[in-house]
Amino acid sequence: MSERRFPENFVWGAATAAYQIEGAARDDGRGDSIWDTFSRTPGKVFAGHTGDVACDHYHRYADDVALMAELGLAAYRFSVAWPRIRPDGTGPVNPRGLDFYDRLTDALLDRGIDPIITLYHWDLPQTLQDRGGWTSRETAEHFADYALAVHARLGDRVHTWTTLNEPWCSAYLGYGNGVHAPGEQDAGSAFRAVHHLLLGHGLAARALRAAGARTIGITLNPADVAPADPGSAADAAAVRLVDGLQNRIFLDPLTGAGYPADVLEHVARMVEPTFVREGDEKVIAAPLDLLGINYYSPTYVAGRPDGAGSSAYPGTEGAVEFLPAAGPVTEMGWQIEPAGLTRLLERIATDYPGLPLMITENGGAFPDDTRLPDGDGRIDDADRIAYLDGHLRAAHEAISRGVDLRGYLVWSLLDNFEWAEGYRKRFGIVHVDYLDQRRTPKSSARWYQEVISRNGL
Numbered sequence: 380m381s382e383r384r385f386p387e388n389f390v391w392g393a394a395t396a397a398y399q400i401e402g403a404a405r406d407d408g409r410g411d412s413i414w415d416t417f418s419r420t421p422g423k424v425f426a427g428h429t430g431d432v433a434c435d436h437y438h439r440y441a442d443d444v445a446l447m448a449e450l451g452l453a454a455y456r457f458s459v460a461w462p463r464i465r466p467d468g469t470g471p472v473n474p475r476g477l478d479f480y481d482r483l484t485d486a487l488l489d490r491g492i493d494p495i496i497t498l499y500h501w502d503l504p505q506t507l508q509d510r511g512g513w514t515s516r517e518t519a520e521h522f523a524d525y526a527l528a529v530h531a532r533l534g535d536r537v538h539t540w541t542t543l544n545e546p547w548c549s550a551y552l553g554y555g556n557g558v559h560a561p562g563e564q565d566a567g568s569a570f571r572a573v574h575h576l577l578l579g580h581g582l583a584a585r586a587l588r589a590a591g592a593r594t595i596g597i598t599l600n601p602a603d604v605a606p607a608d609p610g611s612a613a614d615a616a617a618v619r620l621v622d623g624l625q626n627r628i629f630l631d632p633l634t635g636a637g638y639p640a641d642v643l644e645h646v647a648r649m650v651e652p653t654f655v656r657e658g659d660e661k662v663i664a665a666p667l668d669l670l671g672i673n674y675y676s677p678t679y680v681a682g683r684p685d686g687a688g689s690s691a692y693p694g695t696e697g698a699v700e701f702l703p704a705a706g707p708v709t710e711m712g713w714q715i716e717p718a719g720l721t722r723l724l725e726r727i728a729t730d731y732p733g734l735p736l737m738i739t740e741n742g743g744a745f746p747d748d749t750r751l752p753d754g755d756g757r758i759d760d761a762d763r764i765a766y767l768d769g770h771l772r773a774a775h776e777a778i779s780r781g782v783d784l785r786g787y788l789v790w791s792l793l794d795n796f797e798w799a800e801g802y803r804k805r806f807g808i809v810h811v812d813y814l815d816q817r818r819t820p821k822s823s824a825r826w827y828q829e830v831i832s833r834n835g836l
């Protein structure tokens with residue numbers, strides 16, 4: 380196979396999220412988040428797993444940073460836990476919570492690793508949920524205040540700030556189908572949440588800019604949506620609908636075009652969109668320096684005029700069918716199709732020109748738990764290497780077609796708390812033994828180390 384080199388200064392890194400790795404759920408004045416409440420509610424998370432201990436990264440961050448340095452990472456994307464910074468969501472800042480991220484930031488910089496902060500990776504303070512959470516407009520304002528508090532402490536050293544991780548998941552899985560915290564199931568709530576998340580992003584981006592932040596972005600999980608049957612008009616309509624509800628509902632307002640008319644029409648069938656106030660779209664369109672893209676799998680849809688489909692999208696019940704994966708899948712059941720990443724990157728670069736892109740998550744869960752370290756401590760995750768290799772080739776292909784792709788962050792550095800799946804799904808390039816917290820780099824970590832050192836495949 381021919382060699383593929385990445386552009387000079389291409390950023391190689393790894394990503395995690397606070398609730399998935401930190402543990403220390405009650406340390407140093409941290410308040411509860413909606414994920415604490417949700418995971419402690421029987422029946423919500425596989426086998427009753429919680430993030431109480433997770434990878435104990437809160438206490439082991441120094442070793443984890445040493446591991447990142449060993450792998451040669453240039454950047455590390457982590458999230459800040461809002462309930463550590465403002466345990467009640469709105470009240471006084473908890474300096475001990477900020478101290479942790481201060482130590483982590485310094486440890487990274489000491490090793491020459493660039494910190495990329497995500498301000499919200501799904502752990503809303505429970506007290507704010509008690510007041511409506513993201514269905515409530517005030518949450519957007521509190522989010523901007525919280526963002527400023529983090530920036531005030533870390534802004535002298537951290538230069539890349541992303542506001543939200545995957546607001547699609549927060550809104551549709553959290554408030555629409557209830558698979559994620561806070562577990563609400565209401566289409567209207569899901570759309571209120573979309574708007575207030577975007578508004579929170581815009582208010583935070585504006586505040587961060589005024590405070591001097593250099594690079595401001597947001598991470599989405601846009602989908603490469605394709606029809607089951609390219610010749611079917613019903614499938615084409617389903618593609619348009621899902622593209623609207625997953626991609627354009629976020630990307631259009633973020634880039635200044637406002638909400639798409641067809642999407643607003645769909646929303647209005649479930650809830651009167653009076654929560655969209657005059658001037659909001661201008662706030663949401665705050666200038667972006669970076670768009671983070673999380674990609675795992677392609678999306679194939681079919682229209683079901685008979686109403687017999689099944690769908691996670693609020694208000695599409697019955698009208699859309701998501702096709703079961705064809706071909707190889709990861710342990711999540713997600714279809715493996717690297718070409719979908721090329722298509723997605725090209726589409727975004729074409730329809731939303733001028734936005735620097737970064738792959739802020741890509742990776743796969745594979746059944747490593749059946750391959751615990753053997754005598755010589757090796758975990759040969761050849762399937763993960765094949766997945767990553769294929770997607771890096773796909774990313775390289777997009778670059779060669781002119782896409783302004785600045786970096787790639789693998790999901791994830793460590794095996795961790797995979798939300799509703801608990802610890803049974805492992806995405807790490809580093810194995811975590813949850814009994815003794817031992818870290819063991821898998822073969823994929825060594826492979827990635829090689830890729831980084833050669834800046835190519």
Ligand code: PNW
Pocket residue numbers: 396399544545548600673740790797798806
């Ligand atoms: C993303 N879906 O989550 C998150 O950003 C990570 O925290 C997570 O661990 C990773 O991907 C792997 O799941 C998603 O159901 C969760 O479509 C669910 C979906 C998509 C993304």
